[in-house]
Amino acid sequence: MIKLTNDYQKKLADIKPSANHLTYQAKINSGSFYTPSQLVNYVWKFINPFLTKNTTVLDTSSGKGNFFINQKNKNLSLIAVDNDQWAVNYLKENFSFLQIIQKNALTDIKRTNYGISENQNLIIIGNPPYNDLTSLKARKIKENFTTNLVIDPQIKSRDLGISFLRSYYHLKADYVCILHPLSYLIKETNFNHLKEFKNNYRLLKSLAIDSKKFTDAKGASFPIAISLYQLDNKGMDYEYIKSFSFELEDGRKFSLNSFQFLTGLVSKYPKKSFSSDYLDNLFFFTFRDINSIMRNRTFIQEFNNYSVPIEKDKLKYYAYIDYFKEEFQDTIPFYLRNMDVFYSSEFQEEDWNYFTQRIMVKLENKKPESLNKTPKIKEFESWVAHL
């Protein structure tokens, strides 16, 4: 299991580049978090088998050109695009072998804007900005930010990064190898927002890395995927993603199918009206995934905009989430942090009873000794087949 030891922290510090010309606020708004070379190298390794003479390699959100450092190659046509004037000036000063274009990549999306012909073999690489405007946390950070960025309606989405992925289909890239939050694939709602991208590309390879590898990434770790896609009109559905084998840098693999998720057993979102099937004096704080559970409160006694009503016969599941939070707060590795809470299929009725009893004791401020007994619950790694 990956733990943030001092050594690991030190290694991270060595590899992080930064967009120093921007304030933290401006970086968040434009998603300007530059990619460390170690991660860029994975991208070139993944696309290497598909490079032919005359392939065009395009990065439409190239920032300071990190994906092109030391990549001069007379057989390839390399194009760097960014809408940030400062980044484009930097590129012009530092990369004589690149074609450099200042453009908003999310509008008027066609190959001719980049001088690429229809029959040219095109590979898109990069680390497009991502910023989900719907999350509680992002809303707080961005509340004073009004963007005048034009995004074509055909690719408009709630997350900038999702719009970028969709733009790649409109350029008909033969391969796409980019960094994006793993949540674009593993959260079904996000995955569905990929629309024409998921309908026309197939994931060939995906390596999950820790967001902490980016300098400016504050807050909890979450998984970023380095994903290679191939244009393929079969596309992919969520079942394909569920059985896909995601890789970790240490060679281990995991797939969603090997987890037993609580999804479907609990509801996550606030609801205004509810019936006598629900508890009337106990609620759960709204949540999205493991990271939000680790960050926020669990049970709350007041009814407000964040309160999720609890169905009486489902209390045991919410009680388990509270247990999961406390038990695994420090041990959940980054690559599981955007998943739903999972449990062991071997839990018996007595385990579920234990979770409920435990929460009752907690809410009544009693000492834990008043609990009958602690069931033997194994480390979660053993619940997951492939870890």
Ligand SMILES: C[S@@+](CC[C@H](N)C(=O)[O-])C[C@H]1O[C@@H](n2cnc3c(N)ncnc32)[C@H](O)[C@@H]1O
């Ligand atoms: C996450 S940074 C990545 C930079 C670079 N690819 C790297 O990894 O080091 C995203 C970049 O996208 C640029 N960007 C944001 N919105 C854009 C848009 N609509 N069109 C073109 N570039 C954009 C930002 O200026 C920023 O340089």
